[in-house]
Amino acid sequence: MASNSEHTSLTRTSVIEAHELIKEYIHYTPVHTSKTLDELASTPRSSEDLASTEWKGQEAAKPKINLFFKCENYQKIGAFKARGAFHAVSRLTPEEKSKGIMAHSSGNHAQAVALVAKTFGIPVHIVMPSIAAPSKIAGTKSLGAKVVISGPSLPEREAAIAELLEENPGATVIPPYDHPHIILGQGTASLELEDQVKKLDTDLDAIITPLGGGGLLAGTATAMHGTGIRVFGSEPRFQGANDGERGLKQRARISSVSTLTIADGLRTPVGILNWTVISDSSKLKGIYSVTEEQIKKAMKLVLERMKIFVEPSACVPLAVVLYNEDFRKMVETQAGDKGWNIGVIFSGGNTTVDAIAKLFTDPKFIPDRV
Amino acid sequence: MASNSEHTSLTRTSVIEAHELIKEYIHYTPVHTSKTLDELASTPRSSEDLASTEWKGQEAAKPKINLFFKCENYQKIGAFKARGAFHAVSRLTPEEKSKGIMAHSSGNHAQAVALVAKTFGIPVHIVMPSIAAPSKIAGTKSLGAKVVISGPSLPEREAAIAELLEENPGATVIPPYDHPHIILGQGTASLELEDQVKKLDTDLDAIITPLGGGGLLAGTATAMHGTGIRVFGSEPRFQGANDGERGLKQRARISSVSTLTIADGLRTPVGILNWTVISDSSKLKGIYSVTEEQIKKAMKLVLERMKIFVEPSACVPLAVVLYNEDFRKMVETQAGDKGWNIGVIFSGGNTTVDAIAKLFTDPKFIPDRV
Numbered sequence: 001m002a003s004n005s006e007h008t009s010l011t012r013t014s015v016i017e018a019h020e021l022i023k024e025y026i027h028y029t030p031v032h033t034s035k036t037l038d039e040l041a042s043t044p045r046s047s048e049d050l051a052s053t054e055w056k057g058q059e060a061a062k063p064k065i066n067l068f069f070k071c072e073n074y075q076k077i078g079a080f081k082a083r084g085a086f087h088a089v090s091r092l093t094p095e096e097k098s099k100g101i102m103a104h105s106s107g108n109h110a111q112a113v114a115l116v117a118k119t120f121g122i123p124v125h126i127v128m129p130s131i132a133a134p135s136k137i138a139g140t141k142s143l144g145a146k147v148v149i150s151g152p153s154l155p156e157r158e159a160a161i162a163e164l165l166e167e168n169p170g171a172t173v174i175p176p177y178d179h180p181h182i183i184l185g186q187g188t189a190s191l192e193l194e195d196q197v198k199k200l201d202t203d204l205d206a207i208i209t210p211l212g213g214g215g216l217l218a219g220t221a222t223a224m225h226g227t228g229i230r231v232f233g234s235e236p237r238f239q240g241a242n243d244g245e246r247g248l249k250q251r252a253r254i255s256s257v258s259t260l261t262i263a264d265g266l267r268t269p270v271g272i273l274n275w276t277v278i279s280d281s282s283k284l285k286g287i288y289s290v291t292e293e294q295i296k297k298a299m300k301l302v303l304e305r306m307k308i309f310v311e312p313s314a315c316v317p318l319a320v321v322l323y324n325e326d327f328r329k330m331v332e333t334q335a336g337d338k339g340w341n342i343g344v345i346f347s348g349g350n351t352t353v354d355a356i357a358k359l360f361t362d363p364k365f366i367p368d369r370v
Numbered sequence: 371m372a373s374n375s376e377h378t379s380l381t382r383t384s385v386i387e388a389h390e391l392i393k394e395y396i397h398y399t400p401v402h403t404s405k406t407l408d409e410l411a412s413t414p415r416s417s418e419d420l421a422s423t424e425w426k427g428q429e430a431a432k433p434k435i436n437l438f439f440k441c442e443n444y445q446k447i448g449a450f451k452a453r454g455a456f457h458a459v460s461r462l463t464p465e466e467k468s469k470g471i472m473a474h475s476s477g478n479h480a481q482a483v484a485l486v487a488k489t490f491g492i493p494v495h496i497v498m499p500s501i502a503a504p505s506k507i508a509g510t511k512s513l514g515a516k517v518v519i520s521g522p523s524l525p526e527r528e529a530a531i532a533e534l535l536e537e538n539p540g541a542t543v544i545p546p547y548d549h550p551h552i553i554l555g556q557g558t559a560s561l562e563l564e565d566q567v568k569k570l571d572t573d574l575d576a577i578i579t580p581l582g583g584g585g586l587l588a589g590t591a592t593a594m595h596g597t598g599i600r601v602f603g604s605e606p607r608f609q610g611a612n613d614g615e616r617g618l619k620q621r622a623r624i625s626s627v628s629t630l631t632i633a634d635g636l637r638t639p640v641g642i643l644n645w646t647v648i649s650d651s652s653k654l655k656g657i658y659s660v661t662e663e664q665i666k667k668a669m670k671l672v673l674e675r676m677k678i679f680v681e682p683s684a685c686v687p688l689a690v691v692l693y694n695e696d697f698r699k700m701v702e703t704q705a706g707d708k709g710w711n712i713g714v715i716f717s718g719g720n721t722t723v724d725a726i727a728k729l730f731t732d733p734k735f736i737p738d739r740v
Contacts, residue, residue, distance in 0.1 A: 307719035349677035
């Protein structure tokens with residue numbers, strides 16, 4: 001990316017500046033609360049419920065929890081990714097903008113970059129793998145982006161980008177998460193959440209976000225640093241998708257993950273710069289993981305009780321709050337009788353009725369994000 | 371119901387008074403907008419699209435439409451029904467309240483009345499038919515109501531109520547729609563919507579609501595009377611479910627309907643008092659109907675594009691806006707190039723992931739509300 005990029009410091013002040021830059025382009029998404037979910041989160045799990053878990057036979061945790069859900073599923077393009085993309089492109093010089101931008105992605109990042117380019121009137125190429133869903137390719141094209149189809153592997157996508165860069169000298173590649181401007185942009189969601197909870201005459205004690213590449217989590221940890229609001233990450237556990245959690249344990253970033261978790265937005269390993277933030281214990285208090293079944297249970301609650309349409313990845317933090325006894329015991333111990341106000345970021349809502357139908361009826365179904 | 375009930379006049383002022391009475395108990399639900407849906411609503415349908423309809427071969431309408439969605443799916447108990455129930459019970463005298471309330475319903479009205487009784491600390495009996503979904507019976511019980519199971523037919527339910535009234539002399543039966551206090555309570559949703567659109571620095575030209583028993587539509591028509599905001603009703607057409615539309619044509623209320631439309635909240639015929647409002651052309655400008663497939667298409671858009679979890683009944687107004695050419699031509703003619711701002715009431719979100727999976731995969735599926 002642009003030459004000025006690397007000089008941006010990852011501080012709360014920089015997140016506030018990022019918010020000033022992008023706020024006219026993004027939605028100020030609402031915060032929802034739910035008495036039903038507060039009650040569920042504050043009810044100890046039954047011993048039968050724990051019997052099939054690693055906490056079998058232990059006394060259930062008794063945390064007191066009030067939840068505040070930041071609905072980034074209502075964000076432009078249906079996910080928080082619009083924030084980072086708007087910020088990264090806003091930081092380019094007029095000359096850089098005129099030379100165009102590009103990205104490779106099959107999911108929310110592709111749409112986010114295409115939307116930003118359309119908004120700013122900038123030429124844009126998006127490399128999408130041949131196995132991407134036709135609806136996603138059509139969605140990206142409908143935003144006016146030139147779509148280039150590549151082979152499915154990362155080297156093939158990167159080769160397609162390299163070729164495009166030769167044809168379009170000076171164009172800027174917008175990375176999906178491993179960049180300070182992306183991290184700062186994603187952090188703006190938590191600034192708004194902090195403020196929205198204050199307007200409800202209370203204060204957050206903690207925020208928990210999903211963790212895939214780490215843009216959202218590192219951004220949140222950066223934004224909340226020094227405020228006293230604790231930040232936690234959450235991951236699927238399936239096929240080692242909890243690379244962040246495992247990385248913290250072994251005190252080293254895990255650079256490769258191969259998982260087909262239903263939380264298809266969280267299949268990537270944590271990025272390098274993202275890891276420097278996430279592994280800093282003054283910024284991040286911990287990472288917790290959940291099973292596929294727990295993600296589905298949480299998703300059903302969000303859909304049926306909260307009436308909010310979310311994708312599986314967005315439900316991972318709530319699954320941790322409801323079903324991870326280590327997290328729940330930590331809250332009980334630290335918060336005591338007063339309990340905690342926990343902010344949960346619903347990261348996105350880009351799924352389909354068809355995928356949900358299969359997710360809840362076909363045990364072998366795997367969402368098609370690649 | 372209470373003796374003072376019948377004296378309430380069905381006027382906008384009475385709706386405003388109803389709102390004052392209930393506003394501390396209900397949610398002030400949000401209004402959502404969607405550029406995607408505005409564009410869809412303002413795009414003429416293709417000739418292929420019209421080929422399978424009664425408008426085959428006609429030139430497609432070219433209305434200009436901006437939509438404002440009042441999200442009563444986020445209302446307490448997940449539907450607008452909480453408004454009418456809170457209002458009807460608020461109007462009871464302390465003595466009447468102390469003698470308890472009752473209702474027969476298997477759906478949202480049961481939960482609404484149970485919630486009101488719990489909120490006010492009033493004894494409550496709910497008669498539910500034996501074929502009601504176990505989850506709905508459990509839901510009503512969990513609100514503290516005494517549930518009495520009856521046979522499925524209307525006479526059997528009414529007999530159960532009669533028996534309960536003998537055991538509980540002086541108790542008040544809260545009807546689901548055919549009562550002035552219910553109508554006035556349901557009308558409060560449109561008052562809020564009117565105000566919320568004003569805060570967006572614009573004004574509504576029209577509001578369209580679903581029509582089943584007519585509480586919501588008659589309440590909306592009453593609330594908007596004299597404001598210049600036109601009110602429309604919308605119905606499913608399947609198996610004659612469009613009794614309101616047919617009734618307007620024959621200038622007489624249709625008192626009996628037997629339909630298994632997927633819009634299961636709209637299977638009831640219009641109530642008697644509701645009809646007096648709805649058939650008044652100074653209050654209601656028209657009723658339009660749609661097919662089952664059109665309801666499903668609209669529902670898919672609301673879920674996937676707007677990320678809002680709604681039940682099929684809630685999607686009937688949007689289906690009219692998008693797919694009923696008579697409605698669309700009327701808007702084109704009346705609104706011209708300026709277009710209309712149309713308020714749409716998302717009446718509720720009480721469905722399940724399981725029902726949605728079946729609705730979109732099993733062509734023979736019929737939702738189980740009775």
